Amino acid sequence: MYKINKKALMFEPVLVLFVIITLSASLYNILISSGATADLGASSLRIIELDKETKSQLELIEQASLYQIYNSIIKLAENSGFNEAQLKEKCLLWDDFKLKEKCHLNKEKIRKNLKIYLQNSFNEYSKLQGLGLYNVEIKEENNKLFFTFNSPNIVFKKENVEFTINHKFTKEIEYDLNIFTDLYLKANKNFPDCEEAKQEIKINNLICKGETLILNFEYQQDKFYLGEKEKSLKYPIQPIIKFRTSRILVQN
């Protein structure tokens, strides 16, 4: 028979007991912290979800910006190139500037007016979508217009996840703003054919209708394309530059 150390004798049962206590404590810990474990994967996925949601929303707003550009040009054309402030000043005829300086139009003013229409309508839309305000810049190059939209610090938030991004993008369309100034200059040097006509006449894309004191003009332009020219669908609304002049132009 061995002579056994009494302290050593306790080692094995204590070891087994220790393992059981440790495993039980771990199990208990898992059970009481189940809420936290359930959130572990979900919270990282929530970041990915917000990222995808943000991208999707921004892509849609970029698509919407193209429609807003077309609508702003259409509105500018409908309002003879004047902005809403000029219309409030009762700038109605293209030769009104001879009486009111504020009604004068030139290339720079037309571009500025387009910017005002676009910025207002686009920001109204982005506000509805819960996004911030955008600043719009317009540049011209070879009959093309480049619209740069910029909104710093747009906040996207979902539960405990928050993103702040600087959203800047550019849209390019084929459009020649010079058509406004060309017509404007022409309108201030008389339209002899129209003045003499007793009924509506059409000269190329220009329709003219004489009234008692004024002449009404409509310059019909080609519809915009939603994508690549010819291959894609057309924007359903046609831009028509509407303008009026006095039947007898006021001489300078």
Added chain:
Amino acid sequence: MLNWWLIMNKNGALIGNSVVLYYAFIVLTFIIIIFSLVFIVLSGEFIPGTKTPGFFVDTEKNIPKIDYYDFLNYFLYTRINVDGKETNLLELIPLYCYEKKQEQAENIRQISQIFFPYLTGRALSCINEKITCKDIPNEVNSLGENLYFRNKGLILFNEISSFDLKRIEIPGFKENSKACLEFEQKKYDPKGFIDIAYSEKEFEKKVKEKSVFKNIPDKSSFLISPTKDIWRYNNNMWCNALKETDSFLNCQKGISTQDLINCKGDYYQLCTK
């Protein structure tokens, strides 16, 4: 009777004989059985493959379904040829909401039927420019059908049958041309997306692959050609899915595999001449 003293030396360490091994196995098996039983009971998995409510939280419920956005991109942005013009649903939907032409509505319904997996709840309605999708009350009846889309708005389709829905607002051209798209948040498998061929060579290869099988699974029978025409292989022929199919998208008339390869999938220019 086995005694503790017999398996230990005088320092209390285990003696390396077979009895020790048996002891170790017995104790380990005992611990494994007890703890496995406890875990099985608490996790609620009594029968493999089935789940009963257990003490552990079902984490799947809390995981956001992010496939939704991949499907949304595929659904809205995939380029397709409609009546000879290259477009996508992001353009077609507001165009219909603005012009309200019946044939446009039919095209949208058909394209949606092709893109959506079977039995997926979905609804699409044109909405006023001044409201947003979020403003629409989220009233759903006991069958999971959306009451708003049933009773209000200009509806393109309404096949909602789920309570787990997400809404997306599709930008419009002008007044009343915005739309609200609502569809089920579930797992969308990219394998169920329609095949797209970007080059003539790829198109030829895919046409040949699909033509080998008589009954290929439904979504695999579609193919978008480089000219963006949607083709379907069905009843041993290839047909234009928007022009030559019935309401179940089965081919009513069509062309052979070789003819489709010869005309390079260009429905409007080469295949119909």
